[in-house]
Structures are given as structure tokens and as C-alpha cells.
Amino acid sequence: MTHHTFREITFSINGRPRTLYIDMRKSLLEVLREDLGLTGAKQGCGVGECGACSVLVDEVLVDSCIYLAVWADNKNIRTIEGEAKNGKLSTVQQAYVDEGAVQCGFCTPGFIMATTSFAENCTGKKITEDDIRKSHAGNLCRCTGYQNILKAVEKSIHPDKE
Numbered sequence: 001m002t003h004h005t006f007r008e009i010t011f012s013i014n015g016r017p018r019t020l021y022i023d024m025r026k027s028l029l030e031v032l033r034e035d036l037g038l039t040g041a042k043q044g045c046g047v048g049e050c051g052a053c054s055v056l057v058d059e060v061l062v063d064s065c066i067y068l069a070v071w072a073d074n075k076n077i078r079t080i081e082g083e084a085k086n087g088k089l090s091t092v093q094q095a096y097v098d099e100g101a102v103q104c105g106f107c108t109p110g111f112i113m114a115t116t117s118f119a120e121n122c123t124g125k126k127i128t129e130d131d132i133r134k135s136h137a138g139n140l141c142r143c144t145g146y147q148n149i150l151k152a153v154e155k156s157i158h159p160d161k162e
């Protein structure tokens with residue numbers, strides 16, 4: 001007989017507090033998708049290589065497939081589901097749409113969280129294309145829409161520039 005160890009954790013998910021009783025071996029990605037029904041973050045590689053599962057934990061970008069859910073106890077989690085506000089896409093989401101940076105869409109939630117984190121951290125700084133590439137190096141797009149994604153990131157940083 002196998003014994004699973006369960007533990008109660010409390011975190012804020014997209015601004016709402018939640019308390020869950022979870023299997024301690026579960027990844028944050030599994031808890032988001034299976035226990036909370038938040039399927040925006042995707043299971044790609046499952047080993048921290050592709051970024052499809054990217055979410056923000058206390059404003060830090062993490063691969064939720066290799067982040068244990070128990071580590072999120074008392075933290076603030078942001079997922080793609082919380083980014084649109086009152087039916088309006090976030091600046092970053094809108095930039096991805098405007099620049100045609102979404103093909104099959106599998107990588108998009110992860111990319112959007114990476115861009116969101118990058119954009120929120122670079123206000124007022126001078127950003128090079130190299131900064132953009134490095135900050136998104138953990139996110140892979142199988143449809144290889146990188147050119148348009150780059151443009152979308154640029155637009156996320158300077159939404160008013162045409």
C-alpha cells in the first residue's frame with residue numbers, strides 16, 4: 001500500500017485566496033490544471049525546458065511543471081487566466097494579437113507570462129533586442145513564430161509606438 005502525504009496550503013491565485021488539501025508530490029502545474037481547473041498553463045516538456053507552463057510566483061517567472069505546489073504556500077500566483085481585466089485583454093495579450101504572434105497557441109500563455117514579467121520589470125530601462133531574447137530564452141515555440149513574438153514583446157514595452 002502506498003501512502004501519499006497530503007498537506008493544506010493557502011495561496012492567492014490571480015488575486016483570490018484559495019486553501020487546498022494537496023498531494024505533496026504534485027507540481028504547481030498539476031494543481032492549477034487538475035485541482036483548480038486553470039488549464040491556461042500548458043504541460044509541454046514537463047522538465048523545465050519549454051516554458052509552456054510558465055506562471056508568476058510572487059512576481060517571479062517559474063516553470064510550474066518543476067515547481068512543487070507546496071512551495072507556493074502563502075505566495076501569490078498569477079496565471080494567464082488573471083491577465084485580462086473586465087473582459088479587456090492586458091497590454092501584453094493585445095500586443096500578441098496585434099502582431100500576429102499566436103499560431104497554434106500552445107506556447108502563448110507561457111510566453112505572455114514571460115513577457116508580462118519582463119515588461120513589468122523593465123519600465124524606464126533601455127531595452128535591447130538581446131535583453132528580449134535572453135528574457136524569453138526559457139520559452140520555446142514549436143511553430144517558430146519568433147519574429148512576431150519579438151515584435152509583440154517590443155509592443156508590450158512601448159504600446160503607444162506604431
Ligand code: FES
Pocket residue numbers: 042043044045046047048049050051052053054063064065066
Ligand atoms: S512544461 Fe514546464 S517547462 Fe516545459
Ligand code: FES
Pocket residue numbers: 101102103104105106107108140141142143144145
Ligand atoms: S504558437 Fe504554436 S507552439 Fe508557439
